[in-house]
Amino acid sequence: MRLLTATTCLTLLAVAAYADPLPSWNDTEAKSAIIEFVETVTDPASEDFVPQADRIATFDNDGCLWAEQPVYFQLLYAIDVLKEKAGSDPSILTSDALKAGAEGDLEGILAGGMEGLLEVINVSHSGVTVEDFQSSAGAWLESAVHPSTEMPFGEMIYQPMLELLAYLRDEGFATYIVSGGGIDFIRAFAEDTYGIPPWQVVGTEGDTTYAADGDAPTLIKNGGITFLDDKEGKPVGIVRHIGQRPIFAAGNSDGDFQMLEYTTAGDGARFGMLVHHTDADREFAYDRDSHVGQLARGLDEGEDRGWLIVDMAQDWSKVWPGK
Amino acid sequence: MRLLTATTCLTLLAVAAYADPLPSWNDTEAKSAIIEFVETVTDPASEDFVPQADRIATFDNDGCLWAEQPVYFQLLYAIDVLKEKAGSDPSILTSDALKAGAEGDLEGILAGGMEGLLEVINVSHSGVTVEDFQSSAGAWLESAVHPSTEMPFGEMIYQPMLELLAYLRDEGFATYIVSGGGIDFIRAFAEDTYGIPPWQVVGTEGDTTYAADGDAPTLIKNGGITFLDDKEGKPVGIVRHIGQRPIFAAGNSDGDFQMLEYTTAGDGARFGMLVHHTDADREFAYDRDSHVGQLARGLDEGEDRGWLIVDMAQDWSKVWPGK
Numbered sequence A, B: 001m002r003l004l005t006a007t008t009c010l011t012l013l014a015v016a017a018y019a020d021p022l023p024s025w026n027d028t029e030a031k032s033a034i035i036e037f038v039e040t041v042t043d044p045a046s047e048d049f050v051p052q053a054d055r056i057a058t059f060d061n062d063g064c065l066w067a068e069q070p071v072y073f074q075l076l077y078a079i080d081v082l083k084e085k086a087g088s089d090p091s092i093l094t095s096d097a098l099k100a101g102a103e104g105d106l107e108g109i110l111a112g113g114m115e116g117l118l119e120v121i122n123v124s125h126s127g128v129t130v131e132d133f134q135s136s137a138g139a140w141l142e143s144a145v146h147p148s149t150e151m152p153f154g155e156m157i158y159q160p161m162l163e164l165l166a167y168l169r170d171e172g173f174a175t176y177i178v179s180g181g182g183i184d185f186i187r188a189f190a191e192d193t194y195g196i197p198p199w200q201v202v203g204t205e206g207d208t209t210y211a212a213d214g215d216a217p218t219l220i221k222n223g224g225i226t227f228l229d230d231k232e233g234k235p236v237g238i239v240r241h242i243g244q245r246p247i248f249a250a251g252n253s254d255g256d257f258q259m260l261e262y263t264t265a266g267d268g269a270r271f272g273m274l275v276h277h278t279d280a281d282r283e284f285a286y287d288r289d290s291h292v293g294q295l296a297r298g299l300d301e302g303e304d305r306g307w308l309i310v311d312m313a314q315d316w317s318k319v320w321p322g323k
Helices: A006-018 A029-041 A073-088 A096-102 A106-111 A113-124 A130-143 A159-170 A183-187 A190-194 A233-241 A254-264 A297-301 B006-018 B029-041 B073-088 B096-102 B106-111 B113-124 B130-143 B159-170 B183-187 B190-194 B233-241 B254-264 B297-301
Strands: A056-059 A174-182 A201-211 A218-227 A248-251 A271-276 A308-311 B056-059 B174-182 B201-211 B218-227 B248-251 B271-278 B308-311
Touching: A029 A159, A029 A271, A029 A308, A056 A159, A073 A096, A073 A106, A073 A113, A073 A130, A096 A106, A096 A113, A106 A113, A113 A218, A130 A183, A130 A218, A159 A174, A159 A248, A174 A183, A174 A190, A174 A233, A183 A190, A183 A201, A201 A233, A201 B233, A218 A233, A218 B218, A218 B233, A233 A254, A233 B201, A233 B218, A248 A254, A254 A271, A254 A297, A271 A297, B029 B159, B029 B271, B029 B308, B056 B159, B073 B096, B073 B106, B073 B113, B073 B130, B096 B106, B096 B113, B106 B113, B113 B218, B130 B183, B130 B218, B159 B174, B159 B248, B174 B183, B174 B190, B174 B233, B183 B190, B183 B201, B201 B233, B218 B233, B233 B254, B248 B254, B254 B271, B254 B297, B271 B297
Parallel strands: A056 A174, A056 A248, A174 A201, A248 A271, A271 A308, B056 B174, B056 B248, B174 B201, B248 B271, B271 B308
Antiparallel strands: A201 A218, B201 B218
């Protein structure tokens, strides 16, 4: 083992300290605000210092860590599964939304509102073990391709957010996903994609039962939502799974409003941020009038509440990894 | 900084390796079986080696980590709260079980079966924030005293199980509680008592809603069970919270049967254990006919399933810490 002199060590430490933890973020106020918060809460000399066990950060998934246009990717997966199921048993198409789903008619599904969307997801996600469901979803994310970007869905993740997750973990944070998407669906890729293990994923939960027939006890998805992890549900999901108020929360839509509200209402230094989709060239531009990821109240009240509104076009030098 | 010679280091390592990780366990087959399992799954040269991220161990709480006689301590807490609530508003006592509860009449509550018990818990645990509930429960556990041992309830934990938790964590396991008891109640003491943080507690969940009136958004307990983490519910609770099948599960009653079944049905080395309450002198002796912690199917089938049945009287040299 080679010995390093004290001077060499100090030089290496200095280089490490000055390396940019967020290279895909432009040098704007957004980046400074994030770094200033992290440096404050991790500085033992600061009055806002937060012990490592309390450094909990929560992230929405759709539209925050990966894309969500033209519609939530989980719905596109559900449509593909529904088509296959309906091919062998058309009698499962018992409603207009399901019929639209089996034809890949997005507008037809969304005409049924959230109910139509949930119906397509419930029927496609039922009668399968959790393990088989996750294998199927994982394979789909690698092979199915996005209609406009032509990228595999599983690669439509935001490089700046990957850097933010890694930066927070390097600084002793536990990084959780708290998503309106299905918990089993997100767990199919969260560990490989974001470095977030299954037990740090909070999401919408479907009715699941234990089946011990025969030699292989397992968990079966029955369809039907038992817990909706969206809006007022997000703080509930946090208290059920994490049991502690986060100090950092990131989202992008009004579905994240209550998560940010709950997080930033705690004592001491807190950080709330909303990713604003302003970049039609590199990604998509949408907010108040979008049928997915609608952001209106967050834009109206966020700044007054001290939340950071990230302007994707201005604050990110890069959107996708490797591009 | 003093430098250690290589020989000193090796000696220290050897001492550490030979130190008994389970000093309150007698040198019986139970202790050997546990240690052999842990040494096997942590040995990179073993074909049953398990990577650290997959070393998940789940523990029941009542009757496994702490005592549960004459009845679950959470019910005794609920009775004390109910008495207080009924003192200022007797109109809340709308059933025989609740009336019995307010009089501290255990048999009267249990005459109503599980329903009566849940009613007392629901009424006493509602209309309070999660944070206030946990402060109240935590204070009660330190001050209220067990009727027969005269120990504070919060101290009626099993020293051999504390050692087992610490041993597993030292060997890279994540240790979870998976209990039929209330998740908020257990979190009131699990970190201080067992070293288990809130996000590693899985339990029965009550209806909880987010309230953002005024300046202090918080979570309110409404009473009413939304998820029962017992029997078939335990594997469901595991898949919801942990998202991965454990390799080690410990319980003491038939309420833990499915957790052990699910755990030990996985591939590779697995460990299931049941604490059998055989020690009327130092703790309590009960199994098939007990109204709490009934253990019958586990005794009938456990051995054939390869589960370890721990004989508390024979296998433990000590029951309580400090005694």
